[in-house]
Amino acid sequence: MKRTPHLLAIQSHVVFGHAGNGAAVFPMQRVGVNVWPLNTVQFSNHTQYGQWTGEVLAPAQIPALVEGIAAIGELGNCDAVLSGYLGSAEQGRAILSGVARIKAANPKAIYLCDPVMGHPEKGCIVPAEVSSFLLEEASAVADVLCPNQLELDSFCDRRPESLEDCVVMARSLLARGPKAVLVKHLVYPGRGADDFEMLLVTAQDSWHLRRPLLAFPRQPVGVGDLTSGLFLARLLLGDSWVAAFEFAAAAVHEVLLETQACASYELELVRAQDRIVHPRVRFEAQLLGY
């Protein structure tokens, strides 16, 4: 029987609703991965409500928890680390030391970094030191980076001029060390008004994917976290880069369709659970010639 992969997921948790691990853990489990959730913050709700209560995890807890897993002899079973929303740069450095510890125990383990930098206009609040940490330190260690357009622009310190330019920008991140860059949401001059576009770039190839843009009165939160989590889960289950990309796009679209149908602000993950595992829609990624 094929072994079930194990994944250490280090990101935020919300008590109410869905963001960070609260958006990604259940879907990753549903598609067939053992998830080890390590919550960088525990907030009452995501920050786009404009108010929340809760705490940031003390950074020293991250290596302490990783050591605890090492002490029971399980660290070598960790196949991947996922990091997302961070409460402080110090937490980020603690994650990198955890990644090093895990790679020493299992050299095949991969590290996917979702560089959540915040979006002040949308009300996603992330400390400025976290952005600097992601730009300067995490990107050099990550095997896979999953920025949105704003985060890609921050990495490159400019905005794209075209789709081809988005590929150039994503490729420039590969030079820092990652093997693949998934841009979860593309924004560039001249893009299709009715589409939601994504990009996957590896050293060899680049793929572009379109799915329908859905109308929401308030943009749902946690979509990026869900995308990164499902992409990594499917990679661990043996998918190729492009298959995992297409799966994540389809499964996330199913969740958004259910969320829209329920007129809900929070992602309808429980109602959409079967559609996450077996998406009814399929979006084919197009291989770009550049």
Ligand SMILES: Nc1ncnc2c1ncn2[C@@H]1O[C@H](COP(=O)(O)OP(=O)(O)O)[C@@H](O)[C@H]1O
């Ligand atoms: N098909 C879609 N139609 C409309 N909005 C979408 C669709 N897919 C994702 N979104 C929204 O687009 C935004 C994507 O956010 P973005 O900033 O690119 O990534 P992240 O979720 O990581 O912040 C989110 O607000 C999400 O709710």
Ligand SMILES: Cc1ncc(COP(=O)(O)O)c(C=O)c1O
């Ligand atoms: C606590 C928390 N985690 C994660 C996120 C990231 O969510 P998204 O997937 O939309 O980038 C947010 C965004 O506001 C947040 O408040």
Ligand SMILES: [Mg+2]
């Ligand atoms: Mg995000």
